[in-house]
Amino acid sequence: MSFRTRTKICGLTRPEDAAAAVAAGADALGLVFYPPSPRAVSPLQAADVVADVPAFVTLTALFVNPTAEQVQSVLDVVRIDLLQFHGDEDEAFCAQFNRPYIKAIRVRQASDVVASCVRFPGALAILLDSYKPGVPGGTGETFDWSLVPESDDLKPIILAGGLKPDNVAYAIERVKPFAVDVSGGVEAELDGVAQKGIKDHGKINAFLDEVYRVDANTRTISTRQHNN
Numbered sequence: 001m002s003f004r005t006r007t008k009i010c011g012l013t014r015p016e017d018a019a020a021a022v023a024a025g026a027d028a029l030g031l032v033f034y035p036p037s038p039r040a041v042s043p044l045q046a047a048d049v050v051a052d053v054p055a056f057v058t059l060t061a062l063f064v065n066p067t068a069e070q071v072q073s074v075l076d077v078v079r080i081d082l083l084q085f086h087g088d089e090d091e092a093f094c095a096q097f098n099r100p101y102i103k104a105i106r107v108r109q110a111s112d113v114v115a116s117c118v119r120f121p122g123a124l125a126i127l128l129d130s131y132k133p134g135v136p137g138g139t140g141e142t143f144d145w146s147l148v149p150e151s152d153d154l155k156p157i158i159l160a161g162g163l164k165p166d167n168v169a170y171a172i173e174r175v176k177p178f179a180v181d182v183s184g185g186v187e188a189e190l191d192g193v194a195q196k197g198i199k200d201h202g203k204i205n206a207f208l209d210e211v212y213r214v215d216a217n218t219r220t221i222s223t224r225q226h227n228n
């Protein structure tokens, strides 16, 4: 039986980009509530971005070391299905909002992945991102995928960090994640300069087409995809 890799397009700031991601078949969309990020949106802007997103598309709110009040102020205004914590939050903090959550970690060694599955028993999945000193995420850089253990005992893995249409197929073959998450790799460029927060609809389509292609050609269900 074949396995379908789930997909999330993150860092959306415009309704038309959310619509393009939905039209291309993305399973989840991400909104960044981290003001230093060039992709950050306010709660009211976010509500506008996702206003026409249909049912069965998971809306994810990304935070980096927020206060509980900041998280709640988003939940009060925006339809959010899933929380994504990308900083140094602990399990108790992540679990307090009566919402499912995923925990992002920045991978430096294989033991980071195993340890995070133990430290965050309530997380629906662990998102693996690249480590870059002083940068909490969204670096646009890949990490050493050989650091992801092949264990079946891990929580579902969401692979992130520097994914793009050119490398996502190989990443899926190599890591066999539950899902892939992309932000910078599907952003627009103007004269070779990244337009952070603005998505290129052609790149979104190309990225998702690559996921569908590799799934159809190579993926079979393994124990890892059934975890939890």
Ligand SMILES: O=C(O)c1ccccc1N[C@@H]1O[C@H](COP(=O)(O)O)[C@@H](O)[C@H]1O
Pocket (backbone or CB within 6 Å): 010, 011, 030, 032, 034, 037, 038, 039, 062, 064, 086, 129, 136, 137, 138, 139, 140, 141, 160, 161, 162, 163, 181, 182, 183, 184, 185
């Ligand atoms: O996108 C950001 O600006 C950001 C800021 C702080 C933490 C995480 C951030 N982005 C998330 O990082 C991963 C990987 O992004 P990329 O594909 O390498 O650009 C993804 O989940 C982004 O949403």
